[in-house]
Amino acid sequence: MKQGRILVLILLVALIVTTGAMAKELSAVKAPKGMKIDGKLTEWEKAKKYALKIDSLEYLVAGSASEYEGNKDIAGTFYVMWDSQYLYVAAEITDDKIFVDHTGAYLFQSDGIQVFVSFDGVGYDRTSYGPTDFQFGFAPQVKGGFAESHVWNNNHKFTDLQFESSTSNGGYILEIAIPAYEFDAELEKGMLLGFDLGITDTDYEKTPQQNYLILSKHGDGWGNVSRFLELLLID
Numbered sequence: 118m119k120q121g122r123i124l125v126l127i128l129l130v131a132l133i134v135t136t137g138a139m140a141k142e143l144s145a146v147k148a149p150k151g152m153k154i155d156g157k158l159t160e161w162e163k164a165k166k167y168a169l170k171i172d173s174l175e176y177l178v179a180g181s182a183s184e185y186e187g188n189k190d191i192a193g194t195f196y197v198m199w200d201s202q203y204l205y206v207a208a209e210i211t212d213d214k215i216f217v218d219h220t221g222a223y224l225f226q227s228d229g230i231q232v233f234v235s236f237d238g239v240g241y242d243r244t245s246y247g248p249t250d251f252q253f254g255f256a257p258q259v260k261g262g263f264a265e266s267h268v269w270n271n272n273h274k275f276t277d278l279q280f281e282s283s284t285s286n287g288g289y290i291l292e293i294a295i296p297a298y299e300f301d302a303e304l305e306k307g308m309l310l311g312f313d314l315g316i317t318d319t320d321y322e323k324t325p326q327q328n329y330l331i332l333s334k335h336g337d338g339w340g341n342v343s344r345f346l347e348l349l350l351i352d
């Protein structure tokens with residue numbers, strides 16, 4: 118009888134642990150044909166079921182909680198899709214004051230998002246970035262300029278990295294296509310990619326980032342690919 122109870126307890130713990138692990142797996146649906154990277158999310162209806170949200174102080178990994186003024190200050194909803202050639206990411210960001218005064222390798226000091234991808238799976242047995250691991254930064258266009266991007270942790274010279282933004286008073290949208298075909302990664306159903314998302318927020322002109330929020334809640338993914346979550350490519 119006692120052994121039976123212990124067995125039930127072990128099974129219960131195993132179930133909780135398994136459920137917890139499964140909850141970390143993210144899903145990307147197959148993109149419709151004719152994706153247009155224009156900062157308008159007309160093609161993204163199917164992906165909304167698997168929306169990823171960064172919407173509270175618990176995602177803050179660097180910066181100052183005293184600068185965080187709730188969901189109108191900074192929050193994001195993200196969608197991910199794929200086809201054989203591209204990984205697509207869309208972000209709907211709420212940000213009441215948008216400043217993109219730092220660019221290039223300093224783009225992380227501006228308002229914007231970050232996308233971490235490992236195209237050869239999740240690197241739990243390694244920490245350093247390899248040839249198909251990337252940290253991307255994207256920022257919306259401001260004052261009639263262009264949207265900005267930067268790639269950290271990888272020297273690949275992209276020729277077909279596509280991104281466009283639309284900006285409103287209360288925030289911005291970014292739509293992105295990462296050309297996996299450029300480094301011979303053919304995406305297919307059932308693949309698991311390493312993946313993470315971040316938002317950077319500054320609320321003052323020509324002033325570096327105050328807050329950095331990350332979906333995985335790990336602040337060191339910029340230097341450690343084992344921090345990435347799992348993204349499953351589904352239909």
Ligand SMILES: [Ca+2]
Nearest residue numbers: 153154155157
């Ligand atoms: Ca579009």
Ligand SMILES: [Ca+2]
Nearest residue numbers: 214228319320
């Ligand atoms: Ca801001």
